[in-house]
Amino acid sequence: MPIFSKKFDTKSIPQRSKRDGSSAQIQEKLDDFQVIQLNLTNKKKLKFVDGMWIVTQQPGDADDITAMRKRLQKLEEENNLNQIKVDILLDMLTENLSELKILRDK
Template identity: 40%
Template structure:
């Protein structure tokens, strides 16, 4: 048994007041979103003087120009590129067929 009693006996802290000091809980949801900034909008960034925004999973130039090229022009160039790739593949196939017709096969000469 200790001589002077229990030396460590902290007092219980009083419970906190339940009322908030802020009056934001009195506001309706839309006002709270405006006040607290919960409506973020679309993410935007400025890169090398070009302003971009993130929409539908892609970064799009806000001015409609991406790297000095109009978005419609870029789309037209992509389509033209695909057409040229298909034409190139067709021409390679034709060259292969012509070479097969002109050059004798190894199996025909051996047989």
């Protein structure tokens, strides 16, 4: 009996048998993963389609969209009002500065 036996020699691996028609089955399984969906809340869902995340519309989302549009309109009106107030204050400031200059010159 030799001291170093071939006990740990690598053994050859048998070849795999050919698969018939399995590529179509694999493609069908991959199609299931083409569209990924995330449920963020009860009403919000995201879908990953063709490399982009898309927000899906739920029946309850219309209420959220109309509420957001109303809020946007309110904020735009408030912004316009603030712009008018700033313009009026600038006009008042320039008027006061011009009056002050006239008084100093006398």
